[in-house]
Amino acid sequence: MIKEKFTNLKITIVGLGVIGGSFAKSLKALNVDKVWAVDLDDKTLVKAEELGIIDKGYKDASEPIQKSDLIILCIYPKQIIEFIQMYKNKFKNNSIITDVTGIKNGYIKAINPILPESVDFVFGHPMAGREKKGIDFSSREVFQGANYLITPNKRNEEENIKLIEELVLAMGFKRVSRVDVDKHDEIISYTSQLPHAIAVSLINSDEWAPEIDLFIGDSYRELTRIARINEDLWCELFMGNKENLIPQIELFENKIRELKDYLINGDEEKLKELFRESTKRREKIT
Amino acid sequence: MIKEKFTNLKITIVGLGVIGGSFAKSLKALNVDKVWAVDLDDKTLVKAEELGIIDKGYKDASEPIQKSDLIILCIYPKQIIEFIQMYKNKFKNNSIITDVTGIKNGYIKAINPILPESVDFVFGHPMAGREKKGIDFSSREVFQGANYLITPNKRNEEENIKLIEELVLAMGFKRVSRVDVDKHDEIISYTSQLPHAIAVSLINSDEWAPEIDLFIGDSYRELTRIARINEDLWCELFMGNKENLIPQIELFENKIRELKDYLINGDEEKLKELFRESTKRREKIT
Incomplete structure (x- = not known):
């Protein structure tokens, strides 16, 4: 044993x-x-x-x-x-x-x-x-x-x-x-700090509170769960890893801008390509 | 009965x-x-x-x-x-x-x-x-x-x-x-289509696959669950509601840019304010 x-x-x-x-x-x-x-x-x-x-x-x-x-x-x-x-x-x-x-x-x-x-x-x-x-x-x-x-x-x-x-x-x-410690902080800025930055920004862009409660499903609930956040701890984590986190946010910003551009241009095939890529990636995660 | x-x-x-x-x-x-x-x-x-x-x-x-x-x-x-x-x-x-x-x-x-x-x-x-x-x-x-x-x-x-x-x-x-039907489509673009746009963009900005699997926790798993997406259905929903979705994406982009600016400037108090606001909002959701 x-x-x-x-x-x-x-x-x-x-x-x-x-x-x-x-x-x-x-x-x-x-x-x-x-x-x-x-x-x-x-x-x-x-x-x-x-x-x-x-x-x-x-x-x-x-x-x-x-x-x-x-x-x-x-x-x-x-x-x-x-x-x-x-x-x-x-x-x-x-x-x-x-x-x-x-x-x-x-x-x-x-x-x-x-x-x-x-x-x-x-x-x-x-x-x-x-x-x-x-x-x-x-x-x-x-x-x-x-x-x-x-x-x-x-x-x-x-x-x-x-x-x-x-x-x-x-x-x-x-x-x-x-x-490796450098790699740890770099990847963690993507898998941990970036999702928290996203969740906080998503819920903070709500313009319909309090009636929003009637319009939400599991996806919104899940994407905002971590928006309930320990402000002191996460301020330390964000600021202490900002050299990695800032470029990660920018990478993400580029990706959502790309998606938005396909919407603006009505490019259905390109949009579906993003969805196929994200589906393929998500299926690989355990 | x-x-x-x-x-x-x-x-x-x-x-x-x-x-x-x-x-x-x-x-x-x-x-x-x-x-x-x-x-x-x-x-x-x-x-x-x-x-x-x-x-x-x-x-x-x-x-x-x-x-x-x-x-x-x-x-x-x-x-x-x-x-x-x-x-x-x-x-x-x-x-x-x-x-x-x-x-x-x-x-x-x-x-x-x-x-x-x-x-x-x-x-x-x-x-x-x-x-x-x-x-x-x-x-x-x-x-x-x-x-x-x-x-x-x-x-x-x-x-x-x-x-x-x-x-x-x-x-x-x-x-x-x-x-009201207009209100439905407007709010739904925020509570449903925007979270899907975010999840897709988050996972598509991953630069460390396949080893990413070792670095993820519940938050990343939750924020990307809906990145596994039915491409035909969601292409219709996105394109059919783009007049609402595009401004919602832009509102969100503004919020994450604001957070990034506080990081760049090292403004801890402003960052904590965002966290307090998001926590307050999330606690109200059932």
Whole structure:
């Protein structure tokens, strides 16, 4: 059983939101030795203890991280830098840190120089989430069948990367891939940030609220679900990856302009060609 | 029981695709007197008879429509005009025709002049569907909780509009609304055609296929689901409603350009304002 690998692990989760809470629930189900959590919100910690999804909650990270083999940072990108700076002398020797943030390059460059020698930070990105915030919306199901990306760097030990890979597969992720950090941020600007930019812009161009509710079907609901967005987190992700995101938006703008031009010109054959191409592409996606 | 109202109804469904098949399944569940179907495809008719979701299938509409109180046209907009022209002398006196097409104005203008006096065409639009074609993907569930729009015109009898309203509510639609036909086409260009234009353009701007599959999460999957699109149907809907759709695309283009400008200028506060606005709007949608 692969699960036996994890029964000695002591783990601290920092930030018990949707993702942190989902990690806690998943790790408890794997019977790891300890799941501790750090959060600024008392109620969240009490709730998590009562639910039995953590062994103990802390407002200060000093105590749990000194005993932890693995620390999972489920906080905003900028907070990660602050966290490392604040606690750099408290980590256990040979412990592993990992994160869940949606953009990587800038943060890896900022974090690696301030990281203690004895700690290995394996940067990770679970491609999963919910549009609603907070532990109440966390669940093991969030991760089932989802993609996980790891952006290794030359400081990382192979065995530590492997541990993260095995752990997240055991939690229910379907595929874990190792990708170059620049490529990660470039493709993610297309698959993650651009869809959010589109959803926000679509709903913000509504001129018929509130009666719009009578005129919508599944497609509009789906295309706007993520327009309900955590403004602080996504502002960081957008601004932190703008060098990639801006050209992606422009590529998309070109494509929708092309479609519009075919409409204006009444070019049915060209329009159908776009539809055939999009259908072919969508059928390939799992 | 409202259902008793329908037990004497003889109904012909023309076109047994996803929507036609879902009508057949829903009407059978309501115990209407007869559900006949017309389709060009023999296999579809045989399958529907074997499933027991229709009483009998026909390739020629002449026979069933002569006996039908209600005819539901689940075919493409342009085919509706051909159908009315071909069968205008066959309809039973005082029968009702309805349709399910996603745009209305041009078709109502073309159909009303060629319609026999003794027939009442109540134009309808179920805001429901599937991205996959054919009877195999039909189900009663398609319609559960969905919106239904009716665009009455001065030829319509009040009692006939009411019958359609009661029938589709009994089938599981949540809300039926009567709307002005110009307004219907204008709002639908925003809630239905624009999301399809966006989904198609998003997936067509992918530059990383086939490895993109490793980098996607729920948001990308959702925003591209409808990029798998019936090219003939949607070409008709786009071209037939281009006077409304083009300005809608431009409104959306302005909104995404605004977002891009905030990114370029690093204006975090303005970007967050867009996110707050989109969140507020999305929370209001049911």
